[in-house]
Amino acid sequence: MRENSENILTEYLIKHPEEEDHYKLYHKYKNDPRLTKIGNFLRKSSLDELPQILNVIKGDMSLIGPRPYMLDERSKIGNSADIILVVKPGITGLWQVSGRNDVNFKSRIEMDIWYVRNWSFGLDIQILFKTILVVLGKKGSY
Template structure:
């Protein structure tokens, strides 16, 4: 049975996302054109993430890397031990050689995440929630993974407005847990407002 709070959040997510998708459709089309023009290949990158109840789903993003990114990553990590340590620690590289010029701009502005609005419309994600993690990250949540599984991951959340990639992994987990424990619609609205400021200042994005 769906609780009243969850139903309200679902209605809020769908309504705001549906209206927003219509409003930004010209921007989505322009970004797709620029990606295709600069580096021919798929416009959308699908990466499997872990969602509510531990169910995996394809998380959508604008492709910000070259088409042979997987092979390039393996070669780069073999040749750069320090980069391998960074990857194993955060599952991210601060100076990722696979990122295209347009991809770097999309990442700095967080525009690469716009296609996740379709994940929201499909009911796989929320506008606000924990970071959508990959399967390899699940063990690092320890006993807190149950809280992560209890809600849908979000396009934005406490992590995004609290430092993003500039904070440690354990702090990310703590912020996800804090959100789940204290979540309500008012906090979601506050986080959405803060997200615009963070994105504008490009703080902690890479």
């Protein structure tokens, strides 16, 4: 992130109000002005996720599972949090291989619930292989 990122974002949203609507739906900015060129590259290539491997080694995360939700997103999840938060968060999951950032927030929650209720080792293997294809294809990455 750039220094003074919140001011940069505020100025950007004044000039591009449609991005705010996009954020409300997807919880991501397609052209996040707060990112440096290196940060943008790391995010688009998914290399920004690599440090989370340390969380997997520590036992705080799984390779596959629902993505961790931000604290401010918890209230938007509602009662679904009781289902989703039963399992450890993962570096990759069902919605990441089903469209990545092109999947809206409501659909992410629905897919996370479906994953928790239908978990199997075979499902995790499918998600793992699809993750490799999705990362290499870079579709929906921003």
